[in-house]
Amino acid sequence: MSQNNSSQTKFNLKRYLDEFNPWHNIKIxxxxxxxxxxxxxxxxxxxxPLALAFGVASGLGAEAGMWAAIxxxxLVGLFxxxxTGVSGPTGPKVVQLAAIIAATKLVSGEPDIGFAMSMVFLSGLVCIVLALMKIGRFIYYTPYSxxxxxxxxxxxxxxxxEIxxxxGFATPNSVIGAIKQIPYDIMHEKPHALIVSLATFFTILLWPRITKKQWLPAPLLGLIVGTSIAHLFHFNDIEYIASMPVGMPHLYWPDFTRFGDMIGGAFALAGLCIFDSLLTCLVADNMTNERHNSDREIFGQGIANMACGVVGGVTTAxxxxxxxxxxxxxxxxxxxSIVHGLVLLALMLGLAPYASFIPMACLAGILLKVGMDIIDYRVLPVLHRMPFMDSICFWAVLILTISVDLLVAMGVGITIAFVRIVQELGQAYEQNVVNLNEVNRPLPGDVPMPEELKKKVLKLRLEGPLFFGVSDTIYRASSALVDYKYLIIRMARVPMVxxxxxxxxxxxxxxxxxxxxxxxxxxxxxxxxRTLERLRIFxxxxxxxxxxxxxxAILRIQEIEGTLSAQQTECETRLSQV
Known part of the structure; x- marks a missing residue:
């Protein structure tokens, strides 16, 4: 018998792990x-150009963005x-990583690259563990607000x-720093940097309106236009990307001696990676009429982020x-996705020095358009018409995302939505507790009852999950009813407790x-x-x-009443004989 259980366990484990097998992707x-x-x-x-820009924005250098894209x-193409998903550095993750790097700089002011890469590696490991725990399905429970x-x-x-x-000035380390810095920068702006950035931005903005051709993407054309203007007009007073090393990357083996300092940041990066990735997968599903595998996507992101931590790349999603x-x-x-990574790898192995010709203002123009594209323009026209709780949720997430932390914002938003749903479910139970004497007409198929018996029966009808959010409402409603002899608790529509x-x-x-x-x-x-039996409620x-x-239950009550009536009659008869 134990051998059969062992073989069954091995079979189930093999089927469980088979979900993460890259063969699912390779075979098609x-x-x-x-x-x-x-x-x-x-x-x-x-x-x-996006990878270069995100690498610079992270504080680790342009090559870090390229290795992350590779x-x-x-790896995500395989796992x-x-x-149809394509992974690489993204705006939300780079913003998060840049904040962590700024907070953990060395005394010299340089980024602590070893610490940052170990944290990125650990975030990938966290993603793999969460994928094995099958948490991917919860993305579908995230409220739209x-x-x-x-x-x-x-x-x-x-x-x-990016302003x-x-x-023409350095990228701030934080949003608050940017807000404080922008007024000074506007008063002392560098015209050449502004020309390059605006030329890049408007090229990206206008090119899709001019042509629908896909062979020359707008970000690449914007990069070409901005870089060409800078060199044709000899704008030597603006900053350019620092030269990147050509060849294989420098390897950073994980060092967990400061595990306590990095675990919080690793979980933050992993959580944002999962949220960012699965939201994009939902977009892809809507466009292709397919359904992605959320747990396998998280697993693939975990593998990719572990690799990023080893080769010195920023995080991916x-x-x-x-x-x-x-x-x-x-x-x-x-x-x-794999071909895209191999093309970028070829660039890094032989063509990386050409990146030093690209102005920083050019990358800022590209990222400005990225930031504008991320904003949800679908909801902006209806902000003043949103339901009250949705409006609170939206503004709380928006403000906390900007001022505090991305994961804190998501946590607060989901909590507000959760409290709202619990409150509404609780209110839905209020009208389901009645005395049978208050029912004007019986439902079809109900056994008829004498009026004097109805006064003795309380019906408690429950619908939906019976959980902590509705318990207080039901108890208060049932407590208000007194003077009953029989209580019928109807639970046919209770799926769980x-x-x-x-x-x-x-x-x-x-x-x-x-x-x-x-x-x-x-x-x-x-x-x-089964739940009620285990908790000894019966x-x-x-x-x-x-x-x-x-x-x-009604027939059982009538049977009890009949027995009691017979016993009472018998007792009265005996008393009369005495």
Whole structure:
């Protein structure tokens, strides 16, 4: 018997781990090879200026963004859960990492790269653990007001951080720093930097309106235009990207000697990676009419981020712009993402020195457009018409995202939405507790009852999950009803019950017994009945009083009343004979 259990456990474990097997992605890569290759090359062209810009924005240098794009493209293409998703550095994750790097700089003022890379590696490990715990499905429970507030907040952060470099000054370390710095920068702006950044920005803005061609993406054209203006007019007074090393990356082996200092940041990066990635996967699902595997996507992101920590890349997540471009260009499998990563790898192995010709103001113009694209313009026209609680949730997430922390904002937003839902569910139970004497007409199929018997029966009808959020409402409503002899608790529409709900029922039964009443349960679902049995709720309920239907309870009450009436008659007869 134990051998059978062991073999069954091994079989289930193999099936459980098989979900994360890269073969799921590899076996379909031959189905769309020409389009995937062309799409991968196009995405690489789009990704290169973004990767350079995000690397600089993180504080680790342009090459860090490139290595992150390479790791994300190749590894998530193999292990990810979305066939069309393309990973690399993203605005939200770079903002988060930049804040962590700024807070952990060395005494010399230089970034503590070893510490940062170990944290990135650890964040990937956290993602893998969370993927194995199957938490991916919870992305579908995120309220839209939280998502919208989060995206608008990220867009505002990127815009504020890129205004100083557009004017020719260094990128601030924080949003508050940017707000304080912007007035001075505007008063002392450098005209050449502003010309380059605005030329880049308006090229990206106008190019899609001029042509629908996909062979020359707007970010690449903006990079070409901004860089060309800087060199044609000899703008030597503005900053350019520092030269990047050519060849294989420097390796950073994880060092967890400061584990306590980095675990919080690692969880923050992992949480944002999951949220950012799965939101983009939802967008891809809507465009392709497919459904991604959330847990496999988180697993792939974990592998990619661990690799980033080793090769010195910023963190990765599934990137919305690159994913949408991939779908528009005909990419349908992970091959497109892998090709995009290989193209960027070729650039780093031989063409990286050419990045030193790119002005920093040019990258600022690109990121300004990225920030504007992230903002949720769907919700902006209806801000003044949003439901009250949705409005509170949206503004709380938006303000906290900008001023405090991205994960704190998400946590607060989800908490507000959760409290709202619990409150509404609690209110929905208020009208489900009645005395049968108050029912004007019986439902079809109900057993008729004499009017004098109806006065003695209280019906407690519960609908929906019986959990902590509704227990107080039900108890207060049931406590208001007195002078009953029988209590029927109808639970046919209760799919689950938690400990709070179970002990609520126990309290109601005890209160009924104190009034000398008899309690019946009807319509218990098997899983609910098992929970109540394990918690010993039925110990105070007479045997045979857990029935299938309401009519069974009525018949049982009439039977009890008939027995009591017969006993009373017999007693009166004996007394008369005496």
């Amino acid at each position: 890569m031959h189905t769309n090879v020409p389009n995937d290759i062309l799409s991968g090359i196009t995405i690489a062209v789009i990704a290169m 790791c994300g493209g190749i 990810g859960g979305s066939h 939280v998502v919208s507030g989060f995206m608008c907040g990220i867009g505002v952060i990127i815009i504020l951080l 100083p470099p557009m004017l 599934t990137a919305t712009m690159r994913t949408v471009a991939n779908i528009k260009c005909g990419g349908k499998t992970g091959l497109a 938690d400990m709070s709900g179970a002990y609520l029922l126990d309290d109601i039964v005890e209160k009924a017994h104190q009034q000398g009443a008899i309690v019946f349960f009807t319509g218990l679902k098997p899983q609910v009945e 110990e105070n309920v007479a045997d045979g009083n857990c029935l299938e239907t309401f009519n069974d």
